[in-house]
Amino acid sequence: xxxxxxxxxxxxxxxxxxxxxxxxxxxxIGVAGFILRRNIITVFMCIELMLNxxxxxxxxxxxxxxxxxxxxxxxxxxxxxxxxxxVGLAIILTVFKNRSTLNIDEIDxxxx
Amino acid sequence: xxxxxLIPALPFIGFLINGILGRKLxxxxxxxxxxxxxVLSFGLVVSVGLSSGWGEHPxxxxxxxxxxxxxxDIGWDFMVDKLTMIMLMVVTGIGSLIHIYAxxxxxxxxxxxxxxxxxxxxxxxxxxxxxxxxxxxxxVGWEGVGLCSYLLIGFYFVKKSATTAGNKAxxxxxxxxxxxxxxxxxxxxxxxxxxxxxxxxxxxxKPVEVLxxxxxxxxxxxxxxxxxxPLYVWLPDAMEGPTPVSALIHAATMVTAxxxxxxxxxxxxxxxxxxxxxxxxxGLATAVFAATIGLTQYDIKKVFAYSTVSQLGYMFLGxxxxxxxAGIWHLMTHAFFKALLFMGAGSVIHACxxxxxxxxxxxxxxxxxxxxxxxxxxxLAIAGVPGTSGFFSKDAILTAAYGHAxxxxxxxxxxxxxxxxxxxxxxxxxxxxxxxxxxxxxxxxHGHAHTHGHDDHAHAHNHSHDHDHDHGHSHSHDxxxxxxxxxxxxxxxxxxxxxxxxxFLSLAGGFLFNVPKFxxxxxxxxxxxxxxxMLMGVSIFAGLIGIALSYFMxxxxxxxxGKIRKALGGIxxxxxxxxxxxxxxxxxxxRPIIEGSTEVLWHxxxxxxxxxxxxxxxxxxxxxxxxxxxxxxxxIRSYATWVVVGAVILLITVGMNGGLIR
Amino acid sequence: MDLFFFLLFxxxxxACAVSVVLQKHPISCALSLVGTMASLAVLYLxxxxxxxxxxxxxxxxxxxxxLFVFVIMLLNAGxxxxxxxxxxAKIAGLPALAALLGILGYAMLTFYPMVGPKASLVxxxxxxxxxxxxxxxxLFTEYLLPFEVTSILILIAxxxxxxxxxKEID
Numbered sequence: 001x002x003x004x005x006x007x008x009x010x011x012x013x014x015x016x017x018x019x020x021x022x023x024x025x026x027x028x029i030g031v032a033g034f035i036l037r038r039n040i041i042t043v044f045m046c047i048e049l050m051l052n053x054x055x056x057x058x059x060x061x062x063x064x065x066x067x068x069x070x071x072x073x074x075x076x077x078x079x080x081x082x083x084x085x086x087v088g089l090a091i092i093l094t095v096f097k098n099r100s101t102l103n104i105d106e107i108d109x110x111x112x
Numbered sequence: 113x114x115x116x117x118l119i120p121a122l123p124f125i126g127f128l129i130n131g132i133l134g135r136k137l138x139x140x141x142x143x144x145x146x147x148x149x150x151v152l153s154f155g156l157v158v159s160v161g162l163s164s165g166w167g168e169h170p171x172x173x174x175x176x177x178x179x180x181x182x183x184x185d186i187g188w189d190f191m192v193d194k195l196t197m198i199m200l201m202v203v204t205g206i207g208s209l210i211h212i213y214a215x216x217x218x219x220x221x222x223x224x225x226x227x228x229x230x231x232x233x234x235x236x237x238x239x240x241x242x243x244x245x246x247x248x249x250x251x252v253g254w255e256g257v258g259l260c261s262y263l264l265i266g267f268y269f270v271k272k273s274a275t276t277a278g279n280k281a282x283x284x285x286x287x288x289x290x291x292x293x294x295x296x297x298x299x300x301x302x303x304x305x306x307x308x309x310x311x312x313x314x315x316x317x318k319p320v321e322v323l324x325x326x327x328x329x330x331x332x333x334x335x336x337x338x339x340x341x342p343l344y345v346w347l348p349d350a351m352e353g354p355t356p357v358s359a360l361i362h363a364a365t366m367v368t369a370x371x372x373x374x375x376x377x378x379x380x381x382x383x384x385x386x387x388x389x390x391x392x393x394x395g396l397a398t399a400v401f402a403a404t405i406g407l408t409q410y411d412i413k414k415v416f417a418y419s420t421v422s423q424l425g426y427m428f429l430g431x432x433x434x435x436x437x438a439g440i441w442h443l444m445t446h447a448f449f450k451a452l453l454f455m456g457a458g459s460v461i462h463a464c465x466x467x468x469x470x471x472x473x474x475x476x477x478x479x480x481x482x483x484x485x486x487x488x489x490x491x492l493a494i495a496g497v498p499g500t501s502g503f504f505s506k507d508a509i510l511t512a513a514y515g516h517a518x519x520x521x522x523x524x525x526x527x528x529x530x531x532x533x534x535x536x537x538x539x540x541x542x543x544x545x546x547x548x549x550x551x552x553x554x555x556x557x558h559g560h561a562h563t564h565g566h567d568d569h570a571h572a573h574n575h576s577h578d579h580d581h582d583h584g585h586s587h588s589h590d591x592x593x594x595x596x597x598x599x600x601x602x603x604x605x606x607x608x609x610x611x612x613x614x615x616f617l618s619l620a621g622g623f624l625f626n627v628p629k630f631x632x633x634x635x636x637x638x639x640x641x642x643x644x645x646m647l648m649g650v651s652i653f654a655g656l657i658g659i660a661l662s663y664f665m666x667x668x669x670x671x672x673x674g675k676i677r678k679a680l681g682g683i684x685x686x687x688x689x690x691x692x693x694x695x696x697x698x699x700x701x702x703r704p705i706i707e708g709s710t711e712v713l714w715h716x717x718x719x720x721x722x723x724x725x726x727x728x729x730x731x732x733x734x735x736x737x738x739x740x741x742x743x744x745x746x747x748i749r750s751y752a753t754w755v756v757v758g759a760v761i762l763l764i765t766v767g768m769n770g771g772l773i774r
Numbered sequence: 775m776d777l778f779f780f781l782l783f784x785x786x787x788x789a790c791a792v793s794v795v796l797q798k799h800p801i802s803c804a805l806s807l808v809g810t811m812a813s814l815a816v817l818y819l820x821x822x823x824x825x826x827x828x829x830x831x832x833x834x835x836x837x838x839x840x841l842f843v844f845v846i847m848l849l850n851a852g853x854x855x856x857x858x859x860x861x862x863a864k865i866a867g868l869p870a871l872a873a874l875l876g877i878l879g880y881a882m883l884t885f886y887p888m889v890g891p892k893a894s895l896v897x898x899x900x901x902x903x904x905x906x907x908x909x910x911x912x913l914f915t916e917y918l919l920p921f922e923v924t925s926i927l928i929l930i931a932x933x934x935x936x937x938x939x940x941k942e943i944d
Contacts, residue, residue, distance in 0.1 A: 068912050
């Protein structure tokens with residue numbers, strides 16, 4: 001790609017693709033956190049991070065298509081995220097109450 | 113414009129209300145709904161009759177197309193002509209009376225609402241059967257009444273014998289229904305339609321062989337539903353059901369469906385002389401056969417059950433010799449007096465607190481005068497005493513039989529004599545002499561081994577057969593948990609009123625309804641038979657002889673029956689055990705099927721092939737699972753990693769197929 | 775100007791996101807996540823989504839994260855223990871992540887052309903359809919049913935949370 005053309009273009013605005021790429025990066029980081037972290041609360045936060053990454057792509061698409069629908073998707077994702085946070089944190093509380101641990105590797109009653 | 117669909121719809125509504133809400137409703141409400149729905153239906157039938165000149169101007173109503181597939185085009189059509197009119201009057205009229213009767217009879221029963229829901233459902237299907245304007249609708253009703261029959265025979269479902277009897281009825285009927293289904297297929301292939309109008313008008317032009325096949329297959333269906341040889345065995349067992357059911361379904365209406373079907377298909381039968389002859393012979397054989405069994409039974413309902421089989425045989429005889437209208441006439445009068453006999457028997461059983469064995473009755477005329485009176489009317493009618501309804505219809509059949517083949521007449525007359533004998537035998541044993549069931553007026557220290565509700569007791573054929581009259585009860589006393597019969601008592605008026613109505617009809621039905629005349633336009637009257645007065649005289653004589661003989665044996669000279677039994681020995685045992693037909697069927701049909709299926713289907717096919725395959729699949733999964741189970745570590749992070757790996761694989765696959773390129 | 779803000783806040787977002795993953799203490803993670811969310815809010819603004827940007831700050835960075843912090847404090851969660859094993863995460867985790875990033879990044883970067891006459895660019899002010907008015911109109915006309923269903927979802931979530939978190943009554 002010709003750097004000069006690129007610089008010219010960037011003078012007019014940021015490519016939508018970059019927003020999408022940022023979304024991909026954030027999403028991957030979220031996944032990484034989900035896989036690598038052991039603290040259940042952190043894992044939960046990583047899920048929120050993934051949701052945010054997806055939201056970003058929704059907004060970027062909405063901008064690209066000049067449509068408000070993408071915003072509404074984001075809005076609903078947020079609502080669901082809020083509900084999820086409420087229930088998820090309640091589950092975490094219960095798990096901690098019963099097992100006194102937040103390490104997900106120790107919570108393996110699904111085994112066998 | 114009469115809405116015919118309302119006639120069956122009313123009982124169906126009653127069924128829905130009672131079936132769904134009945135548990136919560138009081139008995140008064142349940143019986144009001146049940147009785148009203150049927151009585152209203154009767155009223156509708158009457159109004160339809162008045163407006164159509166009692167079927168003079170046939171009504172045909174098309175409601176909607178039910179099945180349309182290729183060449184099959186079957187509508188939900190109802191029609192009313194004279195034949196249907198008679199059936200409708202009989203079904204709804206007698207149905208109403210029996211519903212009223214049942215409110216009294218079933219008053220203390222568990223599952224009151226269930227009983228009436230079934231009864232209403234039966235009415236719905238039966239009306240559907242007679243109103244249907246094509247064979248398939250008739251078949252819907254046919255199967256539906258079979259279902260209700262099954263449900264009601266097995267009404268006391270905690271009793272093993274009742275459920276077995278229900279199963280027997282259902283299974284035996286399956287054989288007949290199989291024949292009927294084949295008949296319908298054949299009709300459809302031959303005529304391209306199942307509508308009565310199209311089929312019957314086209315029947316004369318079709319080859320005789322096909323019509324004979326159709327007629328014979330229909331006859332097979334009819335032998336199932338109408339309890340003819342060889343499929344009659346279910347009907348006597350069906351007496352396990354409550355008595356109103358025996359009266360309504362297994363005497364007055366459902367079992368006559370076969371006669372109705374044959375009459376409806378008269379155009380086919382008339383073109384198939386072999387089939388006609390078969391019908392006549394089957395009918396006659398059944399009539400004699402069942403009558404002989406009836407001579408020996410002690411269970412009052414069994415006697416009447418065999419009598420029903422025998423009388424149905426008469427109707428088939430009438431149909432078979434071409435006297436369709438005589439068959440239908442007998443169907444009608446039989447509905448009167450047989451329903452009355454059963455309901456009277458129910459009243460007697462009620463009076464005796466659930467006893468059905470006639471050896472434990474006797475002398476009831478002074479306790480239950482009304483029941484005694486109406487039963488006398490019915491017994492006179494069935495014996496064919498001149499002037500009663502049974503006399504006219506039976507005479508019509510016998511005359512026609514004489515015109516067809518004199519020997520059939522003579523066999524029929526002998527049967528009539530036997531009929532008169534055993535019905536009056538039951539009458540004398542029940543109402544004359546001394547009461548033999550427990551000490552009247554005293555406390556009941558004279559129990560028997562059976563616990564009983566109304567119809568609820570072990571049956572005569574299960575007893576040890578001590579044939580003595582005063583067989584000593586060595587059984588220990590049982591607490592019956594039921595209002596025990598200290599003194600036999602008359603039934604309530606809700607039960608007696610229908611009996612009185614039916615008694616009137618049994619006596620006067622022959623004068624009031626001249627069915628052959630009524631049906632003349634559908635079934636031409638038979639040509640005059642020479643010596644008709646003589647024939648009439650002979651059959652009257654046979655009936656009177658029967659009555660007299662029974663009086664002689666069971667009232668005047670009570671030792672005689674025992675002596676005759678001893679003299680006949682083996683033959684008596686044979687007849688008493690119903691010719692061992694049940695045992696014979698068991699050995700030749702039921703056993704081989706059970707054993708065959710045990711060996712081939714169960715051990716061979718089921719255990720070998722199917723279980724093998726299933727177990728193989730199970731073992732295979734288990735061994736694969738043994739390897740894969742290490743994947744299920746219970747570790748969330750592992751799972752998440754697998755998800756990511758899966759997502760990557762998916763994305764690669766999609767990408768490779770160009771899904772990511774815009 | 776667009777490019778500057780984008781790069782700045784993209785950098786902050788990624789840095790904070792990495793911090794979420796790498797920090798040992800949950801509180802630090804949570805605060806990092808707030809940073810990511812805040813910078814995402816700015817990016818939303820750049821994309822013309824004013825309303826969503828505000829909601830992001832108020833609901834997400836505000837309410838939800840407060841809930842997280844609250845739970846962390848309630849449970850007195852300390853640094854996470856390094857107990858536990860997941861061989862598959864160890865072996866396949868990083869390659870899978872790399873592959874995921876590669877594929878997604880590639881797909882996203884090539885999704886719209888970056889240069890040329892058909893280049894799709896984001897310039898602040900190009901799209902003004904993300905205001906509260908437009909959102910509200912769409913929400914109460916076209917998306918009315920999902921919106922109402924959402925209320926049921928939240929109700930269920932509330933009930934679930936109560937059921938899960940209440941003290942066992944013996």
